[in-house]
Each structure stands twice: as C-alpha cells, then as structure tokens.
Amino acid sequence: MVVTGGAGFIGSHLVDRLVAEGHAVLVIDDLSSGRAENVAAAAELARLDIVTVDVERPLRAWRPEVVFHLAAQASVVRSALDPLRDLDVNVVGTHRVAAAAAAAGAGRLVFVSSGGAVYGETVRAATERTTPAPASHYGIHKLAAEGHVRLAGLPHAILRPTNIYGPRQAGALEGAVVVAFIEQALRDGVLRIHGDGRQTRDFLHVRDLVAALHLVGLAATNSGTWNVAVGRSVSIATLADHVERAVGRPLGRAFGPRRPGDVARSSVSAAALRRLGWLPSIGLRDGLVELVAAASAGRH
Ligand SMILES: NC(=O)c1ccc[n+]([C@@H]2O[C@H](COP(=O)([O-])OP(=O)(O)OC[C@H]3O[C@@H](n4cnc5c(N)ncnc54)[C@H](O)[C@@H]3O)[C@@H](O)[C@H]2O)c1
Structure with a gap:
C-alpha cells in the first residue's frame, strides 16, 4: 500500500489502520503540513514533494496493490492567497501521482477530493450527480484533479468528504x-x-472516513465517485x-x-456509499x- 500525505491528519489515521491489519505501507509526504511523528513506526516514510520529484520510481519499487492519494494543499484560504501553489500541488501533483500509479502497475488508485469545496453552495443535499459549483481555487483544483484520476486509466475511487474532524487535526487549518x-x-x-x-456543515469523524477509504480501496467495487458525509x-x-x-x-x-x-x-448526501455498506459510526x-x-x- 502507498499513502501519499500519510504524515497528515487523515492520511496518518489511514496508515494506522492499514498497518494494524498487517499491510506493508509506504508513506510519501513532504512534511509541509504533516509530521513524521504521525506516521506509524511500522510504515516507511519517503520525504518527497510530489510536485517536483518523480514518484514513479518509488512506486515501481513498492509495487502497491492500492495507492491512496491524500497529499494536498488542504487549505481554502491558502488556495486564495497562493492559487498557483494550490494548482501545482492539487492538480499537477495529482496528475503525477495518478500517472505514476498507472505506470507502476498499481491495482487501484483512491483519491480524496472534497465534497464541501467541489459542490460549493448547496440548496439541497448534493448527490454525486449534482453539478459541481466550486467557489474557491481549492475546489476548482480538486475538481480538475478528479479528472486527472479518471483519465489515468486504472481502476479508481474518488471520495468527496465533508468536514472531517478528529485527533491529530491542526486547529490552525481553517476547515478544522x-x-x-x-x-x-x-x-x-x-x-x-x-x-x-x-x-452549516456536516461533521464526520476521521475514523469513519478511514472506513470509507478502506471500503472503496480494498473491497471489490467498480470505479466511481462517492460522497462521504453523515447527512446531517x-x-x-x-x-x-x-x-x-x-x-x-x-x-x-x-x-x-x-x-x-x-x-x-x-x-452532501452519502446515500450511494451507504448502499455499498458504509455507515458512519461515531456521533458528533x-x-x-x-x-x-x-x-x-x-x-x-
Ligand atoms: N480535513 C478535512 O476536513 C478534509 C475534507 C475534505 C477533503 N480533505 C482532503 O483530505 C486530504 C488530507 O487532508 P488533511 O486534512 O489530512 O490535511 P493535512 O494537511 O494534514 O494532510 C496533507 C498532507 O499532504 C502533505 N503534502 C502537502 N503537499 C505535499 C507535496 N507537495 N508533496 C508531498 N506531500 C505533500 C502534507 O505534508 C500533509 O501531511 C487532502 O487531500 C484534503 O484536501 C480534507
């Protein structure tokens, strides 16, 4: 397994679960907002910037069954202050990871997009068929990144989560x-x-998002795009x-x-993911x- 952004808030919880299940995990992270201490001791950490370093070599060496791509510039406010850096990390970086995963023969690519940012203002609960209307550079770039994942030519899952909270989240990030x-x-x-x-927001606990990542990454599902939300x-x-x-x-x-x-x-409505058997388990x-x-x- 490979987890980009595995030293960050959400990625490190995913790594914990994969390691606990006995998977060999390579974390690719430049530690720009993540921390080495977040990474489980049993995982290997490669400190790389996905924008400037070709990740195909480490992926070929690791031969991962699944590449979970969570490395991102994850701040809406920072995306407005420096849209070109956001474009680099979230679009160019995602393209490079997706192309490298395909070239390295990965079995599946799982990408974490953003329900809040991609749909923008919602009048009623957005489903995966709702026309996206991103209202920030971050949202525009996440939507473009989804396209690069779909075009990469390998089985994939795209998740669009709402607001995630939980241990290890940095309070300084504005979504936090x-x-x-x-x-x-x-x-x-x-x-x-x-x-x-x-x-209003929809607050989902990080371990419930990890359960969704696990479901679409390791259980047999077709390629697709799923919202992840409590629905409240x-x-x-x-x-x-x-x-x-x-x-x-x-x-x-x-x-x-x-x-x-x-x-x-x-x-955001997560009815489609619920039909796959996912259910949030931790109340606010x-x-x-x-x-x-x-x-x-x-x-x-
Ligand atoms: N936190 C939320 O509420 C939320 C909601 C929806 C989607 N997401 C998405 O989930 C993913 C993880 O977000 P998070 O909240 O854990 O944020 P985070 O900042 O804790 O994690 C992002 C990780 O990516 C790493 N990273 C950033 N730029 C990199 C680069 N160029 N090369 C390599 N690594 C790089 C950071 O060091 C960090 O460890 C992101 O894709 C984010 O957009 C988060």
Whole structure:
C-alpha cells in the first residue's frame, strides 16, 4: 500500500489502520503540513514533494496493490492567497501521482477530493450527480484533479468528504473548526466564530472516513465517485453549543467577519456509499467528548 500525505491528519489515521491489519505501507509526504511523528513506526516514510520529484520510481519499487492519494494543499484560504501553489500541488501533483500509479502497475488508485469545496453552495443535499459549483481555487483544483484520476486509466475511487474532524487535526487549518473550538474553549473560554454562525456543515469523524477509504480501496467495487458525509447539517452556532456541553462549562462567543470562500450551506448526501455498506459510526457528541478528554490530558 502507498499513502501519499500519510504524515497528515487523515492520511496518518489511514496508515494506522492499514498497518494494524498487517499491510506493508509506504508513506510519501513532504512534511509541509504533516509530521513524521504521525506516521506509524511500522510504515516507511519517503520525504518527497510530489510536485517536483518523480514518484514513479518509488512506486515501481513498492509495487502497491492500492495507492491512496491524500497529499494536498488542504487549505481554502491558502488556495486564495497562493492559487498557483494550490494548482501545482492539487492538480499537477495529482496528475503525477495518478500517472505514476498507472505506470507502476498499481491495482487501484483512491483519491480524496472534497465534497464541501467541489459542490460549493448547496440548496439541497448534493448527490454525486449534482453539478459541481466550486467557489474557491481549492475546489476548482480538486475538481480538475478528479479528472486527472479518471483519465489515468486504472481502476479508481474518488471520495468527496465533508468536514472531517478528529485527533491529530491542526486547529490552525481553517476547515478544522471543531479542533479550533476545543483549543479556544480550553485556552481562554471564548469561541471565535467567522460570520454569524448560521453557516452549516456536516461533521464526520476521521475514523469513519478511514472506513470509507478502506471500503472503496480494498473491497471489490467498480470505479466511481462517492460522497462521504453523515447527512446531517449542523450550524457553527450549534457546534459551539455542543462544544460547550462537552467541555462542561459556559463559554463566550466572539463573532468576526466571514472568510472569503466560505459557503453558507454545505450539505452532501452519502446515500450511494451507504448502499455499498458504509455507515458512519461515531456521533458528533461522542467524537467531541473524546477530543476534549484528549486535549485536556495534553494528548491532542
Ligand atoms: N480535513 C478535512 O476536513 C478534509 C475534507 C475534505 C477533503 N480533505 C482532503 O483530505 C486530504 C488530507 O487532508 P488533511 O486534512 O489530512 O490535511 P493535512 O494537511 O494534514 O494532510 C496533507 C498532507 O499532504 C502533505 N503534502 C502537502 N503537499 C505535499 C507535496 N507537495 N508533496 C508531498 N506531500 C505533500 C502534507 O505534508 C500533509 O501531511 C487532502 O487531500 C484534503 O484536501 C480534507
């Protein structure tokens, strides 16, 4: 198995699961936002930039059954500040990984796109047949990257997840509102909300996304594109209330300007993935309690 971006938040949880099942795993990561400490000891880490280094050689040497491609510039705000770097990592980098996976004879390529970014503003829950309307450079580039994965000519799965949260997520990343709220709650007891707090998101625990990656990567499915979401819209104001309950004491709220590229409503249906047998198993309340306990114990 190969996991690009395996030193990052989501990738490292996937690596944990693959290693626990006895798979040999090669992680390709330039450690630009990921950390070597995140990578399970049993996995091998190759520190490479997928934009500038030809990854065909390490892939040919490893002969992976599945290449999971998660390496990315994963920040919407940064994609607006430096669109060309986003284009390089998310489109050129994805093309290079996909072409290398095909040339190296990989059995399957799994790519993590983005449900929130690709569909943009949603009036009703977006299905895989909804016309994409990305509202950020990040979303435009993720959509283009999907095309490069489909054109690479090997069996593939594309996942479009909503907002993912869980252990090891960096609160500084703007999509990481759950972890940012918990850090703010424990630091000074004031939750900083961008905009009026009525914008809605669908929060999925990282281990449920890993289960989806595992399903489309290792179980027999056709090539295709699947949304990954709980299917429940939660406003940021409601999330703040949930965090307050998980922390167990009253918290302040500070409202600031809405950020560029932020959609008001992100709602995605994962009915197609559920038909394959996937079901989210960790509720937001339990996920928050786990994170608060870990952060309070300094284990985040
Ligand atoms: N976190 C979310 O809510 C979310 C939602 C939808 C999709 N995604 C996607 O999931 C994937 C993983 O995101 P994450 O949240 O774990 O972010 P992350 O920043 O923790 O992980 C990305 C990893 O890619 C590595 N990387 C970046 N540029 C690279 C390059 N040029 N060469 C090699 N490695 C490089 C980073 O060092 C990092 O380890 C990304 O594709 C992201 O777009 C994330």
